[in-house]
Every structure is written in C-alpha cells, then in structure tokens.
Amino acid sequence: MQRLQLLERTEDDRRARRRLGAALGNRLRAATTDPARMLPLWRTFSVGEPVRRAELATAMSTELVHDAFGTGVLVEVDVDGELPGTWVRAAVCIVPVAIAGEMIWVASDFPWFEDDPDAVHGPGAATQTLRGLLPTRSPRTLVDLASGSGALGVAIACATGADLVAADLNPRAAALSELTAALNGLALEAQVGDLTDAVTGRHDLIVCNPPFVLDRPADRTMFRDSEDPRGYAGLAHDLVPLLDEDGIGIYLTNWRYGPALPHPLTDLAEDLAALPACDVLVLERAVVTAHDYVRVWTDDDALAGEWEQALLAHRTTHVGTGAVLVRRLPDDEDDEATHVSTSTAYDLSLDGLAGLVTGWLAAQQAARALTSEDRLVAAPYVVEELDDQASVRATGGLALSVTGPAAQVRSTAVATLEALRSPGRLSDVLAAVPALGPSPRTAADLLRTLLRAGLVRLA
Secondary structure (H helix, E strand, O other), rough: OOOOOOOOOOOHHHHHHHHHHHHHHHEEEEEEEEHHHHHHHHHHHHHOEEEEEEHHHHHHOOOHHHHHHHOOOEEEEEOOOOOOOOOOEEEOOEEEEEOOEEEEEEEEOOHHHHHOOOOOOOOOHHHHHHHOOOOEEEEEEEEOOOOOOOOHHHHHHHHHEEEEEEOOOOOOHHHHHHHHHHHHHOOOOOOOHHHHOOOOOOOOEEEEEOOOOOOOOOOOOOOOEEEOOOOOOOOEEEEEEEEEEEEEEEEEEEEEEOOOOHHHHHHHHHHHOOOOOOOEEEEEEEEEEEEHHHHHOOOOHHHHHHHHHHHHHHHOOEEEEEEEEEEEEEEHOOOOOEEEEEEEEOOOOHHHHHHHHHHHHHHHHHHHHHOOOOOEOOOOOOEEEOOOOOEEOOOOOOOOEEEEEEEHHHHHHHHHHHHHOOOOOOHHHHHHOHHHHHOOOHHHHHHHHHHHOOEEEOO
C-alpha cells in the first residue's frame, strides 16, 4: 500500500498552504483558456504523472513550485539517469468538479491511496445527494461537518456567498478542506474534531456527510465507517444547539431493517420528536438487502461475505439509506411542539428534490401560521387500508401521509379532503364534516396536519 505524504498542521504550514492554494487556483483558472499551460498542470495535479520541474515552473512559476514543495503539495521523484530534483509529482490530486452546477477545484487524494486509513476521497454520489437536497435559501453562515475534501461546503459557499466553517476528525481532511477553499478564492480555517465537537456558535446552515457505513468487519476508515450502531441517525440532537433560529441542518445516514428490529423510520421519528421546537423531515431514498448493501462498498467476495454476516449478526436483513433535515423554529416559537414528517418516495429524481424540500418547509410554516380566514384546497390523494389502519397519501411530491384507525381517517381526514375539493375555509370544513364536532380547534389541528403533509394547500 502506498503511503500518503504528510501535510503538516502548524499555523505557518497552514497559512503557507492557503496562500499556495489561492495562487494556484488563479493559475488554474487562467489556464482553462490556454491548453499549452494547462497540459502540465493537468498531468501533474489531475493525473498524478511525474513531470519535469522546469516544465511545471513554466506553467506555475518557479516561486509557486518552490512553495508547493514547502507545503507538501509537490514531492521529488527519482528518475534513472537524471539529476535529483529534475522530476516532480503531486502529493495531492486537484480536479475540477461540478456540484449542482457549481464548478469548483477540489483537492483530495489520488485513488491509488484509497487503502490508506487517512486518505481523503473527492466528492461522490453522497456529496451530490446532499447538495441536491438543500432548500433554496442563502445562508449567512455555513458549517460543513465531516468535511472531507471540503467540496460540499465550498460549492455551497461559492454559490451563496456564505461564510464557511468546516470541521473533520481527520487532520488531513481539514488541511485539504482549507486547500480546496483557497483554490476557489475562499478563506477557511478548518477545525479538527469529531462532528459537532469542534464547532461553536449558531449557524444558518449545517451540512454533514458523516461516516454512516454499517458493520464493515475489516479495513475500517474514519471517513466512511460509523462507530455509531445507528449510523448517526440521531445526529440532529447534536445539530440543533448549533442552529440559529430558522436554521437548517441536514445529514445523510443509514438505518437497519430486520424482522426482529423495531421499524427504523417509526423508531427514528419518535426519537427526533423529542427535539426542542423543530420541523423535521426524514427522507428515505432506498432500501436494499444486506447482500446488495455490502456490494455497494466492496467487490471482494471474502470481505463481502464476512460483512453480510456481520449485518445479520446485528439482525439486519435490509438497510435503508436517506437523509434527515431539521429546521430550528424561531426563538419566539420555542414553546411549539416538534413535528416529524417521513417520506418514502423512492422514485424521486435528485434534480427536483430541492424544490420539494423548499415546498415542504413552506408548508410547515403555513401550518403554524394558519388562521380561520385562510382558504385551502385539497391536493390529489389516495387512500390505502391495511387491517384496521388507513393512510391518506398525497400523490406526487414527497408523498407524505396521514395515518390512523381506518374509521377515523375516513370520517375526518378523507371527509375534509372531499369538502375541500373546492377552496374553503375552516368554517366550511366544520359545516361539512360532522365527525369533527363543533370545536374549531379540532378542525384547525386536522387542517394543520393535512397542510404539513401536502394533502391540502393554501388556495
């Protein structure tokens, strides 16, 4: 296994690496229209080939090459028949990556270091998923937890102008996050710490791609494998104190399914309902068998078999993958109860998710502000019954539902939706749905529930 070049973490080293990143980023952007200058840069930093020092100095400048050696970004390579120092190669991979349409330069480790426990991978599907889930808003302050290469936080900061904070337990990841930020013209002093431990203050947006992989029996790494048997599914409890009012935290996670286990979404919803004054969305994107789950991460048959047995030893036959989003209510609403919505709309494309999440947030706010004068109209829905239980589910969108005893659901929720096929107010619902009784409060509570689930909307 090839070992990584050490990236020192002294303050002087960090400042020098940030200066180098800013200057190198300028050179890379300028070279995008100059193929002759870009070629040696691309061969060095994107492909990882050895190049002649003089050739690279022509593309970067002699001073920048010197600084890259001093910060550990370049190293010398011995070539037979050549004087020492003639050939160099990059110790860090730098490539352009598009994240939700935002093109940035990302510093990470080359793929041939993937078995090194400190290796920092570049952005992948998880990064794109998290970015695709973010609602449309412009945060003032942004925290990227478990930042890795820093690509997600940097892409969001470049798109929104937010002040960026980043933290990772891996010192190498913190160093590369700083370098990625500098390459894109951003100032960042990344912290070293375990998830929320390194962050203080309150922030508008926190994003986190924690190490959520479950039960890998060997070759575990800090950037990928969870030390929490729940895959950090309850991370929201640690995020909420760091959120400003109306702030949003969002993270990816996995959860376990098995005949002998509690239903994970019900269990998680009950856990998250204990949060203080929040709106919470649990979004399950897929459920796969234990066999298919391990094959996502390895093609080694021996490791896969051992890993599947480790999952089964924890009574796990299937694994759900998804995200949790939590919005902290404004401080003047801190006596409000937390509401949790759960979506299992597996066929949603990533392209439209941000709009759906933005719509869900708006619906939660509308439910809290609902008055007797607001006019509402029913959305398309279906009714699903199993034994003595029934669910009314919105068709399309996040496909949220309201569930309860079948007779009660039919006489209240379904009757209300029928009454609101044409726009109406609270008084119209009371007149049309006898099962709600004479109390406006009962009807208003039901309308808020339906509004939160997307089963009715403001007309």
